[in-house]
Amino acid sequence: MVLEFFRKQKYIAVQPEPVNRDIPEGIWVKCSRCNEIIFNKELDKNYKVCQKCGFHFRTSAYERIAMTLDEGTFEEMDTELLPVNPFKSAEYEEKLKAARKKSGLSESVVTGEGTLRGFPVVMVVMDSNYMMASMGTVAGEKIARAIEAAVEGHKPLIIFSASGGARMQEGILSLMQMAKTVAALDKLEKAGQLYISVMTDPTTGGVSASFASLGDIIIAEPGALIGFAGQRVIEQTIRQKLPEGFQRAEFYKSHGFVDMIVARTELNSTLANILELHLRGEK
Amino acid sequence: MPATLEFERPIQELETKIEELRKFSTEKGINLTNEIAILENRAREVRESIYGSLNSWQKVLIARHPERPNAYYYIKYLFTDFMELHGDRCFRDDPSVAGGIGRFNGRSVTVISHVKGKDTKENLARNFGMAHPEGYRKAIRLMKQAEKFKRPVITLIDTPGAYPGMGAEERGQSEAIAKSILTMAGLKVPIISVVIGEGGSGGALAFGVGDRILMQEHAVYSVITPEGYASILWKDSSRNREAAEAMKVTAQDLQKLGVADQIVSEPLGGAHRKPEVAADLLGQALAANLDELVGINTDILVANRYEKFRAMGNLAGTY
Ligand SMILES: [Zn+2]
Numbered sequence: 001m002v003l004e005f006f007r008k009q010k011y012i013a014v015q016p017e018p019v020n021r022d023i024p025e026g027i028w029v030k031c032s033r034c035n036e037i038i039f040n041k042e043l044d045k046n047y048k049v050c051q052k053c054g055f056h057f058r059t060s061a062y063e064r065i066a067m068t069l070d071e072g073t074f075e076e077m078d079t080e081l082l083p084v085n086p087f088k089s090a091e092y093e094e095k096l097k098a099a100r101k102k103s104g105l106s107e108s109v110v111t112g113e114g115t116l117r118g119f120p121v122v123m124v125v126m127d128s129n130y131m132m133a134s135m136g137t138v139a140g141e142k143i144a145r146a147i148e149a150a151v152e153g154h155k156p157l158i159i160f161s162a163s164g165g166a167r168m169q170e171g172i173l174s175l176m177q178m179a180k181t182v183a184a185l186d187k188l189e190k191a192g193q194l195y196i197s198v199m200t201d202p203t204t205g206g207v208s209a210s211f212a213s214l215g216d217i218i219i220a221e222p223g224a225l226i227g228f229a230g231q232r233v234i235e236q237t238i239r240q241k242l243p244e245g246f247q248r249a250e251f252y253k254s255h256g257f258v259d260m261i262v263a264r265t266e267l268n269s270t271l272a273n274i275l276e277l278h279l280r281g282e283k
Numbered sequence: 284m285p286a287t288l289e290f291e292r293p294i295q296e297l298e299t300k301i302e303e304l305r306k307f308s309t310e311k312g313i314n315l316t317n318e319i320a321i322l323e324n325r326a327r328e329v330r331e332s333i334y335g336s337l338n339s340w341q342k343v344l345i346a347r348h349p350e351r352p353n354a355y356y357y358i359k360y361l362f363t364d365f366m367e368l369h370g371d372r373c374f375r376d377d378p379s380v381a382g383g384i385g386r387f388n389g390r391s392v393t394v395i396s397h398v399k400g401k402d403t404k405e406n407l408a409r410n411f412g413m414a415h416p417e418g419y420r421k422a423i424r425l426m427k428q429a430e431k432f433k434r435p436v437i438t439l440i441d442t443p444g445a446y447p448g449m450g451a452e453e454r455g456q457s458e459a460i461a462k463s464i465l466t467m468a469g470l471k472v473p474i475i476s477v478v479i480g481e482g483g484s485g486g487a488l489a490f491g492v493g494d495r496i497l498m499q500e501h502a503v504y505s506v507i508t509p510e511g512y513a514s515i516l517w518k519d520s521s522r523n524r525e526a527a528e529a530m531k532v533t534a535q536d537l538q539k540l541g542v543a544d545q546i547v548s549e550p551l552g553g554a555h556r557k558p559e560v561a562a563d564l565l566g567q568a569l570a571a572n573l574d575e576l577v578g579i580n581t582d583i584l585v586a587n588r589y590e591k592f593r594a595m596g597n598l599a600g601t602y
Contacts, residue, residue, distance in 0.1 A: 086540075086598055087531060091516075137596030144593065166484075166506045168516060171530045172542050175506040176595035178485060179492050182461060183468040183592045190469070206506075208457035209445075209485045214465060228456035228485070229447030233511075237447050247452060257455045 031055050047264040056221050056264055058201055060103070061110035061127035064160055068268060069114035069123065076112040078145055083107050083138045085169075092169040095131060103129035108163070109139045111146035113155070117272040122150040124159040128202070135207055136167030140177025143211065147184035156194040156275055161212035165205020178210035185214050194278045196271065199226050199249065199258065213257070217274055219267070220249035220258045227252070285350045285555050290341050294333060294552075297326040334552050337501070339527035339536075343509060345501040346480045347443075350555040352562065353412075354381060354396035354439040354479060360562040361569070362387050362394060370421060374454060377418030379410045379446070382425040384434070388570050390577070393429035395422045395490060396439035399480065412481075413446035416459035419489050423459075423466045435473040435573060438490040443508060445486030460489045467492035468592070471585060473576035475569060477547070478502040478534070479554075494588050495572045496542060498534035499565065500549040504542070505532040542595065545572070 028037055034053035043050070047067055048057040059067070065074050083106070085092050100106060108130040113122050124146045126133040135143075143159070150157040166174040188195055197215025199208070202225035209228050212218075220226060227247035235242055245251050252258045262270045287295045301322050308315040337345070345351070358365055362385030370376040382395040397414065400406030422438075429436045445456055467474060467490075476493030482504030491504075498504060507515070509527040514520035537543040547568045554561035576584065 081602055084596075084598070086596070087529065089529065138602075140596060141602055168507055168512055168530070170596070171506055171540075172504055172532070172537060173540060173596040173598075175484065175488055176542060176592065178461075178488055179464055179468065179592045180595050182464045183492070183589050186465055186469040187589070189465075206485055209460040210464060211461070213455075213458040213461040226457075227452050228445065228460070229452065233447045234449065234452070238449060242449070246449070255453050255455065257458055 029057070031057075047267075049264050054222065054263065056201065056223060058128050058162070060129055061105065061125040064125045065110065065112075065114070065123065067264070068158075068160075068271070069116055069121075070118065074112050074114035074123070076110060077149065078111060078142050079106070081107065081138050081142055083136060086137065086173055087169075087171065089169060095169065099129075099131045103127055105130045107138050107142065108133040108135070108167075109142045111142045113149065113153070116158075116268070116275065119272065119275040120153075120155050121275070122146050122153065122155050122157045124157070126160060126162045126207070128162045128164075131167065132164035132202075133162045133207075134164050134167040134174070135177050135181075136170040136174050137177060139167070140174070140180050143177075143181045144184040147181065147188055147211075150193055150195075151184075151187050151191045154191075154193065156196065156278065157188060158196045158198065158271065159211060159215070160198045160200055161203040161207050162200045163203060163205065163207035163212075165207060175206065178206050181211045182214065185211055194275075196274060198267070199252075200224050202226070204228070204230065204247075217260075218258050219270065220252060220261050221267075222249060222261055222263055224249040226258070285348070288341070288344050288348070290333060290337075290344075291552075293329050294326065297322060297329060301326065330551060338524070339503075339531075339533055340509065340524040342501050342533045343481075343503050343523075343527050345553040345555075346503045348553060348555050350401075351480055352554050352558040353399050353401060354441055355398055356558060357439060357479065357562055357565060358383075358385065358394055358396065360559070361566045362392070365394070368425060371417040371424060373420060374417045377415050377421060378408055379412055379414040379442070380418035380421055382421055387437070388573070390573070391432075391434050392573075393425055393434045393436045394439070395425055395436065396479075397442040397487075397490070399441055410446055412442040413444060414442065414486060414489075415446055415448075415451045416454040416456050419445075419459035419463045422490065423463050426463075426466050426470055430470050430472050433472055435475070435577060436470065436493075437569065437573075438474065438476045438493065440476060440478045440482045440487045440490050440504075441480035442483050442486050443481055444483035445489070460485050463489040464492055468588065469585060471581045473573065473579070473584060474588075475572050475576070477565065477569070478504050478543075479565075483508060492588070492592065494576055494584060494591070495544050497545045497547050497568055497572070498537060498543040499547045499554060499561070500534055501553050502534050503527075503532040504534075504537055505530050541598065 031050040033055035036052040197218045199220040365385035367383040381398045397412045399412035400409045474493040475495045477497040509523040510520045513522040513526040534546045550557035550560040
């Protein structure tokens with residue numbers, strides 16, 4: 001393995017423009033910010049953060065769970081819930097099939113329970129590999145159930161949001177998932193349970209305008225796109241180009257809507273600290 | 284006469300002809316009663332046939348009709364002693380949202396609504412009913428005030444969507460909408476939400492978490508505009524008619540989907556043709572629903588509201 005790593009390094013060194021070369025998928029990846037060619041295994045070791053420029057690559061739901069929870073403690077919930085096609089659209093059926101193939105998931109959200117440095121938590125993770133992690137009725141149902149599990153189990157809730165917004169193919173029913181998930185959060189709020197919202201790239205539309213914005217503590221990953229309206233829509237409306245950094249995590253924090261921006265490499269210890277500070281003698 | 288929509292042309296042509304005959308008859312002193320009656324009969328048939336089989340896109344056009352009565356019209360017509368209250372106590376007063384206290388059937392209620400303008404000038408002032416975060420925050424303030432004084436809340440929904448602008452993002456459009464939904468979900472007074480025109484996306488839902496969701500007969504409610512749906516999913520915004528069908532946006536669709544509880548009838552051709560009739564019908568529906576809701580114990584009311592939204596989307600009861 002080490003040998004292979006050096007051999008590849010050498011190979012790159014003799015190429016004048018490594019970024020334009022075909023990169024064998026699955027072994028190397030190019031950083032979309034600094035163009036550094038990164039060995040996949042190295043990237044995984046560094047929580048999928050570019051060591052050169054700090055760019056945070058998107059993670060899959062299971063990668064996120066592995067980075068966050070104590071090894072082997074995650075118990076997934078509601079795996080039997082499969083997406084529905086309420087209007088029986090053939091086009092949507094195809095999209096669902098393609099999304100499943102691309103992501104290896106049955107829906108855009110993975111939910112379950114586990115421990116984080118020993119603290120029991122309920123965890124929700126959205127996976128942008130599945131239809132941009134849009135929220136349809138089943139995604140909404142899984143999230144609502146996870147919130148209810150946190151209420152019933154008296155456990156803190158951590159949601160890792162990533163989403164392009166509502167699942168348009170499910171029409172008004174997808175919009176209603178915003179109300180469904182938020183109503184469940186109202187129960188959590190009244191039960192006095194902790195909810196940590198982690199906004200990852202991208203957290204937009206109906207997801208940012210519902211549960212993602214309602215954490216007791218809101219954390220964002222560096223550079224994550226966060227906002228309600230899409231950038232193209234805003235540009236068309238105001239008829240001008242948006243400034244650099246608009247709707248990024250740093251912008252959102254400076255405007256007062258995010259408590260802190262935490263690099264992924266520090267996220268696990270930050271979450272553990274927050275959980276520790278909220279202990280009420282339960283551990 | 285209201286501005287004519289494309290599909291209303293045959294009706295308008297007949298109405299113009301009848302008008303001409305009447306004028307001719309009076310001017311020349313010729314009796315044309317029979318001819319006029321025949322044409323009027325024909326006009327009625329055409330009206331019933333066209334308005335009785337509106338497709339989704341035609342409904343969108345009626346819901347967006349520039350002369351459709353806006354929230355102020357209904358507020359002035361239905362609520363006595365209405366007193367508008369302004370501002371979010373934080374940034375400014377958003378003219379896209381109106382709220383206040385009034386009397387309805389002898390009962391004090393809080394009314395919150397989106398407001399579209401009646402003409403271009405007012406629409407510019409009211410930003411075409413597209414609220415900024417401060418509009419939602421004004422609404423949240425008034426909802427909490429209603430809860431404190433145990434007043435039922437009536438929300439009137441009529442917006443293309445929350446405003447997609449820089450200031451709106453800087454001031455937390457997402458957070459404002461999310462908080463409005465949260466506030467409604469747990470509010471300890473009855474809430475009736477009525478879609479009176481266009482219910483567009485999260486900006487509409489921010490006022491839509493009611494114990495009862497009513498929709499006027501020709502109102503529409505959707506996750507995104509048909510134009511937006513067509514442009515994002517099909518990269519072709521001209522396929523808006525198809526999108527309106529595919530998305531299921533009409534009051535009739537939403538009742539089937541379990542989102543709208545009740546459809547409030549409108550005069551033939553839409554509320555703008557006889558606004559007073561539309562307002563009377565809306566008043567009757569509000570009164571009936573309010574009478575039922577005020578009798579319900581608060582904890583049960585909030586629990587029922589939870590179950591209502593908790594079940595949204597579970598069409599076949601599969602989970
Ligand atoms: Zn980099």
